[in-house]
Amino acid sequence: MRTHPEPGGGSAVPTPTADPSTAPTDPVLAREQAHLDHARDQLRRMREQVEGLDASTAADAFNAAYLDLVLARRVASLQDDPRTTLFFGRIDCRTEHGAETFHIGRRHVSDTHGDPVVVDWRAPISTAFYRASPSEPMGVGLRRRFGVDRGRLTAYEDEHVDRGPEEDADTAHSAILAAEIERPRSGPMRDIVSTIQPEQDEIVRSDIGTSICVQGAPGTGKTAVGLHRAAWLLYSFRNQLDRSGVLVVGPNRAFLDHIGAVLPSLGEVRVQHATIDTLLDHARVRAEDTTEVAILKGDARMAEVLRNAVWRNVGRAEEPLVVPRGSRRWRVPGYDVQDEVDALVRRGVRYSAARDLLPQRLAHLVMLRIEATGDFPGDTAQDAIARSAPVRAHAKALWPALDPAGVLFSLLGDADVLAEAADGVLTDDEQRMLLWEKPPRTKGSARWTRADLALLDELADLLDRTPSLGHVVLDEAQDLSPMQLRAVGRRASTGSLTVLGDIAQGTTPWATDSWTTAMGHLGRPRHELVTLDRGFRVPGLVIDFAARLLPAMAPGLGAPRSVRENPGRLDVVAAEPEHRSAAVVAAVEASLGEPGSVGVIAPDAFMDALSAALTWAGVPHGRLDAEHGDDEDRQVELVPAGVAKGLEFDRVVVVEPAAVVAAEPDRRTGLRRLYVVLTRAVSALTVVHTEPLPEALTA
Numbered sequence: 224m225r226t227h228p229e230p231g232g233g234s235a236v237p238t239p240t241a242d243p244s245t246a247p248t249d250p251v252l253a254r255e256q257a258h259l260d261h262a263r264d265q266l267r268r269m270r271e272q273v274e275g276l277d278a279s280t281a282a283d284a285f286n287a288a289y290l291d292l293v294l295a296r297r298v299a300s301l302q303d304d305p306r307t308t309l310f311f312g313r314i315d316c317r318t319e320h321g322a323e324t325f326h327i328g329r330r331h332v333s334d335t336h337g338d339p340v341v342v343d344w345r346a347p348i349s350t351a352f353y354r355a356s357p358s359e360p361m362g363v364g365l366r367r368r369f370g371v372d373r374g375r376l377t378a379y380e381d382e383h384v385d386r387g388p389e390e391d392a393d394t395a396h397s398a399i400l401a402a403e404i405e406r407p408r409s410g411p412m413r414d415i416v417s418t419i420q421p422e423q424d425e426i427v428r429s430d431i432g433t434s435i436c437v438q439g440a441p442g443t444g445k446t447a448v449g450l451h452r453a454a455w456l457l458y459s460f461r462n463q464l465d466r467s468g469v470l471v472v473g474p475n476r477a478f479l480d481h482i483g484a485v486l487p488s489l490g491e492v493r494v495q496h497a498t499i500d501t502l503l504d505h506a507r508v509r510a511e512d513t514t515e516v517a518i519l520k521g522d523a524r525m526a527e528v529l530r531n532a533v534w535r536n537v538g539r540a541e542e543p544l545v546v547p548r549g550s551r552r553w554r555v556p557g558y559d560v561q562d563e564v565d566a567l568v569r570r571g572v573r574y575s576a577a578r579d580l581l582p583q584r585l586a587h588l589v590m591l592r593i594e595a596t597g598d599f600p601g602d603t604a605q606d607a608i609a610r611s612a613p614v615r616a617h618a619k620a621l622w623p624a625l626d627p628a629g630v631l632f633s634l635l636g637d638a639d640v641l642a643e644a645a646d647g648v649l650t651d652d653e654q655r656m657l658l659w660e661k662p663p664r665t666k667g668s669a670r671w672t673r674a675d676l677a678l679l680d681e682l683a684d685l686l687d688r689t690p691s692l693g694h695v696v697l698d699e700a701q702d703l704s705p706m707q708l709r710a711v712g713r714r715a716s717t718g719s720l721t722v723l724g725d726i727a728q729g730t731t732p733w734a735t736d737s738w739t740t741a742m743g744h745l746g747r748p749r750h751e752l753v754t755l756d757r758g759f760r761v762p763g764l765v766i767d768f769a770a771r772l773l774p775a776m777a778p779g780l781g782a783p784r785s786v787r788e789n790p791g792r793l794d795v796v797a798a799e800p801e802h803r804s805a806a807v808v809a810a811v812e813a814s815l816g817e818p819g820s821v822g823v824i825a826p827d828a829f830m831d832a833l834s835a836a837l838t839w840a841g842v843p844h845g846r847l848d849a850e851h852g853d854d855e856d857r858q859v860e861l862v863p864a865g866v867a868k869g870l871e872f873d874r875v876v877v878v879e880p881a882a883v884v885a886a887e888p889d890r891r892t893g894l895r896r897l898y899v900v901l902t903r904a905v906s907a908l909t910v911v912h913t914e915p916l917p918e919a920l921t922a
């Protein structure tokens with residue numbers, strides 16, 4: 224594929240130093256720039272038209288305020304960002320209307336006749352821009368990609384898709400695509416709309432009813448694909464999803480900050496972002512379980528224990544129900560009351576919903592007796608009986624009000640309650656493990672753990688149905704326990720899910736080793752499983768180094784095939800123990816002159832010493848943790864190994880791999896953690912060690 228203008232006739236591929244303010248001399252580029260100027264004029268016209276609309280003409284003040292809000296949002300969505308272009312590609316197609324040209328951009332722009340000047344990348348016609356190939360041209364004759372710099376077009380590449388397989392899209396080299404993939408990374412994650420690959424596009428545009436699970440090695444674009452899928456769904460099913468909502472769940476705050484700008488840059492500001500802890504925000508976490516107990520609390524069998532723990536509270540109707548009315552007392556025998564209770568239990572509604580129905584059911588039994596005497600007191604009488612003190616007291620005794628904390632408090636604090644709920648589900652030893660050594664005196668003083676949050680969430684759902692969103696994107700899903708997966712799954716019980724992860728990056732003791740099992744816990748036994756294996760982040764030298772770990776900790780899983788042209792740089796620096804921090808500082812200082820971010824990733828225990836060493840050397844740096852992301856524009860970030868998942872930096876310094884491994888509860892988890900931290904680099908990786916490297920890495 225040729226890039227125009229050719230070297231000598233201007234910059235082939237946009238570079239930060241190109242001067243885009245000059246008019247293009249290449250006639251094709253000049254015509255395209257004129258189309259861009261026209262598109263900008265039309266967008267301005269569309270905006271001015273909306274600005275001119277008068278909300279005060281609405282029927283009443285309420286409607287006027289609502290219309291005002293809608294118009295303000297519409298004006299905001301029609302803003303033009305002069306730093307970027309309105310389109311990044313074009314396709315020339317044969318359609319039922321003859322030969323047509325479509326320019327593809329981030330948003331739709333139309334002219335005064337309503338004809339498209341730019342089509343949204345999510346519109347059906349744009350699919351061909353991403354997927355057409357010589358073997359399947361999809362009606363496309365020409366595909367053109369544009370090089371862009373500071374809001375101007377600086378280059379273009381043409382691909383004659385219909386000219387047969389000699390110019391196959393897979394092998395044809397695109398300098399513009401390569402430049403986008405190779406660009407140094409700095410700041411938060413960016414959208415990839417101009418370069419979405421065909422295998423990624425298939426996931427992005429899967430039907431809303433399809434739940435998809437994407438297994439992909441580091442840097443294969445899982446997160447990017449999940450976010451673009453959310454944007455595509457919101458565009459294609461706007462009405463449905465505006466009502467039900469879309470949620471993105473990620474591993475920690477630092478990760479959410481890293482990805483937080485992608486959807487807004489695509490015009491989607493109404494997507495909620497959460498970590499699993501903020502999602503299950505039922506109580507403050509004030510204690511930590513041992514690994515063994517956390518694994519048990521995360522086990523899917525706990526769902527049955529909790530179900531039993533809730534429903535065991537429904538009592539048996541031993542006593543008759545006696546209701547005085549006028550001069551008579553109406554008596555319903557216990558066995559009749561019990562039949563109603565049994566019928567409600569069998570109905571399969573949530574505990575609290577069934578509880579709300581019971582007084583009416585009891586009142587109905589009383590009414591039947593009254594009517595049997597030939598008296599028909601009317602509909603309001605049943606309501607009055609349902610609200611009467613004897614019926615309310617009877618219902619309350621049979622079906623007590625519960626709250627999640629109260630149920631879990633008695634389950635973990637009372638061996639008899641646990642024994643009854645866990646009978647035939649957990650062994651005696653497991654039950655002993657679950658019980659608090661020193662039970663708190665009240666549920667309010669209980670010191671809940673992170674694993675308890677998923678149990679409280681399950682209980683909350685047993686009592687009252689959790690509302691479902693329209694779509695949930697779950698990233699780094701391999702790390703969630705079965706109980707956490709159930710919690711996410713119920714938030715999409717009537718919607719669909721996009722589940723992203725990598726079994727080889729599972730670093731929790733309860734990490735899943737099977738997507739079929741995980742999707743079962745998410746309530747999606749029927750799903751599509753897709754594997755992504757082309758790596759866009761990690762260069763070849765670095766991925767080959769990290770992949771040495773795979774046989775030891777995730778046999779059967781492959782490394783990504785790096786699509787990067789730059790093989791990257793790998794330096795392994797052996798230092799004396801007393802010079803470790805100095806070696807890290809030297810590695811950081813060596814990379815400060817180049818553009819792009821620098822991540823120093825080390826075990827948690829080293830953070831203070833490394834921060835002090837960097838400060839002493841006068842290197843400004845930030846410090847990420849699970850609660851704080853990259854909130855300032857800093858070149859150097861100090862990152863605890865446990866927080867690095869999902870992040871990327873242009874250059875990475877990994878400190879003491881053996882200690883990264885040793886900080887985890889077991890060797891497999893340790894090697895997986897090391898695999899995660901070694902695969903964060905886009906251009907260069909420096910490994911600083913004083914202890915021998917883990918054997919798996921030197922093999």
Ligand SMILES: Nc1ncnc2c1ncn2[C@@H]1O[C@H](COP(=O)(O)OP(=O)(O)OP(=O)(O)O)[C@@H](O)[C@H]1O
Pocket residue numbers: 403404412413414415418419420423439440441442443444445446447448725728759760868869870871902
């Ligand atoms: N089609 C593409 N064009 C350009 N860049 C891409 C493309 N796909 C992915 N990337 C880039 O590759 C990098 C890695 O993507 P992403 O973080 O989504 O990968 P991941 O599979 O989620 O990685 P990890 O498993 O390590 O979290 C990002 O910088 C992303 O923008």
